[in-house]
Each structure stands twice: as C-alpha cells, then as structure tokens.
Amino acid sequence: MNRSFSELNRYGLKRILMRANLQQHRKMSDIRFRLYTLGAGIAGEQKVLDYLKNLRFGFPFRVLWDIRLEVSSRQYVQIDLLVLTPTRAIIYEVKNIGGRLRFEDNPARLDKVDADGFISDSFECPVLQLEEEMAGLRQWLEMNRISSTVDGAVVMTANPVFEQAKKDGRVFRLREIRRHLATERTGPSGRSGPQIEELAKLFMRAHEPYFPFPLRNQFNIQENELYWGPICSDCGELVIRKSERTWICRACGTRCKNVFEETLLDWFLLKGRLISSEDIRHLFSLADRRSASWIIRRFELDRIQDSRLVLYSWDYSALRLPYRLNE
Numbered sequence: 621m622n623r624s625f626s627e628l629n630r631y632g633l634k635r636i637l638m639r640a641n642l643q644q645h646r647k648m649s650d651i652r653f654r655l656y657t658l659g660a661g662i663a664g665e666q667k668v669l670d671y672l673k674n675l676r677f678g679f680p681f682r683v684l685w686d687i688r689l690e691v692s693s694r695q696y697v698q699i700d701l702l703v704l705t706p707t708r709a710i711i712y713e714v715k716n717i718g719g720r721l722r723f724e725d726n727p728a729r730l731d732k733v734d735a736d737g738f739i740s741d742s743f744e745c746p747v748l749q750l751e752e753e754m755a756g757l758r759q760w761l762e763m764n765r766i767s768s769t770v771d772g773a774v775v776m777t778a779n780p781v782f783e784q785a786k787k788d789g790r791v792f793r794l795r796e797i798r799r800h801l802a803t804e805r806t807g808p809s810g811r812s813g814p815q816i817e818e819l820a821k822l823f824m825r826a827h828e829p830y831f832p833f834p835l836r837n838q839f840n841i842q843e844n845e846l847y848w849g850p851i852c853s854d855c856g857e858l859v860i861r862k863s864e865r866t867w868i869c870r871a872c873g874t875r876c877k878n879v880f881e882e883t884l885l886d887w888f889l890l891k892g893r894l895i896s897s898e899d900i901r902h903l904f905s906l907a908d909r910r911s912a913s914w915i916i917r918r919f920e921l922d923r924i925q926d927s928r929l930v931l932y933s934w935d936y937s938a939l940r941l942p943y944r945l946n947e
C-alpha cells in the first residue's frame with residue numbers, strides 16, 4: 621500500500637483549480653481550502669511516519685497508514701496510522717494544526733484562538749474522532765475473531781499551544797509516541813514478528829480505498845462549468861498543438877509534452893468515470909479515429925460495451941499512470 625490515493629486526490633484538486641481558474645469559478649475557495657487541509661494532513665502523517673521509521677524497541681512492530689475498513693454494511697472506519705505491536709493495535713489520529721488551541725464541550729470541538737482570545741477556526745474534536753475509530757477497529761477485530769487490545773492517541777504534529785491540558789491524556793506531541801509505544805508489555809502471550817506481519821497482510825487485504833473521483837461531484841460542479849480541453853501544465857492557460865506530441869502555451873510559451881495524458885487523466889479524476897472515442901476526438905479536436913485509439917491503448921483503458929455504444933473506463937485501483945505526476 622502506498623500514499624498514491626491521497627496524492628492523486630491532491631493532484632486532482634490542483635488540476636480542478638487550474639481549470640477553474642480559466643473561468644474564475646465560484647467554488648475556487650472551497651477547493652483551495654480542501655487542498656490546504658489535504659496537504660496539511662499528508663504532511664502531518666509524513667512527519668509521524670518519518671518519526672516511527674527511526675524508532676527501535678526490544679519488540680517487533682509494524683506501521684500501516686490510510687486504512688479503511690468496512691465495519692458493517694457500508695459503514696467504514698478510516699484510520700490515518702495504525703501501529704501493530706505484539707499486544708496492541710494502536711491508532712494515531714494525526715492533526716497538523718498549529719497555533720493556540722482549546723478543547724471545548726457541548727458540542728465537543730477543538731477551537732483555534734487568535735492572540736486576542738477570539739475563535740479563528742473550529743474543528744471536529746479529534747479525541748471524539750479517535751474514540752469512534754477505536755470503537756470501529758474493535759468491532760472489525762471482533763468480526764474477524766482477532767484478539768488484540770485497541771489503543772490510541774491524537775498526535776499533534778504542528779506544535780500547538782494548548783490553553784488547557786486535555787484531562788484524559790490522549791493528546792500527544794510527536795515525540796511522546798516513543799514513550800507510548802515503550803509501555804508495551806512483552807511476554808509469551810504476544811504476537812511474534814511473523815504473526816504481526818500476518819495480521820498486517822489481513823488489514824491490507826481488507827482495506828477498501830475510498831475513491832473520491834470524479835472530484836467535481838464533491839463540489840457540486842456541473843460538467844459545463846469547467847473547460848475540459850488541453851491546458852498548459854505550468855500556468856493552466858490554453859495550449860496550441862504544434863506537432864504530433866508538442867503543444868505550446870499561448871500565455872507562457874511552455875512546450876507541454878504530456879498534454880494528451882494530462883487531459884485524459886483530468887477527465888477521469890475530475891469529470892467522469894467513462895469516456896467514448898467520440899469524446900476523445902472531440903476533446904482534442906482529432907480528425908481521425910486512429911489517433912483516439914492510440915491514446916486509449918496508451919492509457920490501457922478498459923473497454924465496456926453497452927449495447928451498441930462502446931465506452932472506456934480507467935482502472936482507478938490499479939493506478940496505471942502514463943506519466944509521472946508533477947507535484
């Protein structure tokens with residue numbers, strides 16, 4: 621398992637912003653905000669992963685991230701970071717929120733306050749989130765007849781200042797993870813290294829990634845609200861085709877090489893899950909059918925025959941990308 625789905629989501633949001641930029645779309649601030657929180661989330665998780673990578677203890681442990689498990693019909697538990705030790709399954713709910721923070725009740729939330737004490741932002745209570753995830757994980761373990769203690773903590777990775785300590789001691793800074801993990805009670809009853817690995821495989825097999833695509837649905841953007849044709853990968857402006865594979869940006873003059881691939885990937889990430897060869901020809905103003913089949917082959921699209929209509933779909937879970945994503 622890798623980080624690719626959150627990365628793809630992030631890439632898709634950037635591309636939607638580029639396309640929205642052409643028309644100064646009403647949803648731009650929503651998309652920017654989502655992009656910001658997603659980026660902060662990925663950065664926070666990365667900090668914890670890097671920290672965990674360098675820890676050594678006298679017992680084996682295994683780290684899994686971005687795990688999504690079905691706990692009952694269409695009910696899922698989403699776990700940022702899961703650490704499997706000989707006796708515990710530990711959830712670390714990562715929050716990359718800095719500044720002055722205050723836990724509040726009724727309703728449970730985390731408020732960010734400015735220098736004058738006014739609330740500048742309000743978040744869902746991460747302790748409550750953690751408790752829900754722990755309950756979900758317990759349920760999943762029971763369903764699968766796996767015995768393990770479920771433990772967990774909220775890990776704040778952006779060094780916030782708390783106005784008051786959270787009483788139950790479940791909110792950590794990054795460096796407290798070491799102490800928390802070190803409380804492991806090792807003994808003959810715990811799992812061995814290979815048994816932990818076995819359990820990790822079980823989690824990975826059960827993992828059901830969440831596909832947010834096409835992203836426009838999340839923001840309630842209609843098909844006709846965005847420009848879908850080829851755009852410059854640098855500035856998002858319109859490009860003109862100069863030769864078979866080269867497109868030149870009208871605004872910044874960049875020579876764009878992956879225009880076919882980027883445009884088609886945008887279709888699948890942002891616009892819809894199916895495309896016809898007619899759509900492809902229209903998208904790139906292609907004169908003949910052969911050019912469309914070239915790109916269908918290059919993308920390894922799956923052919924779906926619906927009576928007389930032939931449509932193509934992209935296998936999202938396989939993540940076969942025809943080029944490296946620009947980050």
Ligand SMILES: [Zn+2]
Nearest residue numbers: 852855869872
């Ligand atoms: Zn450009």
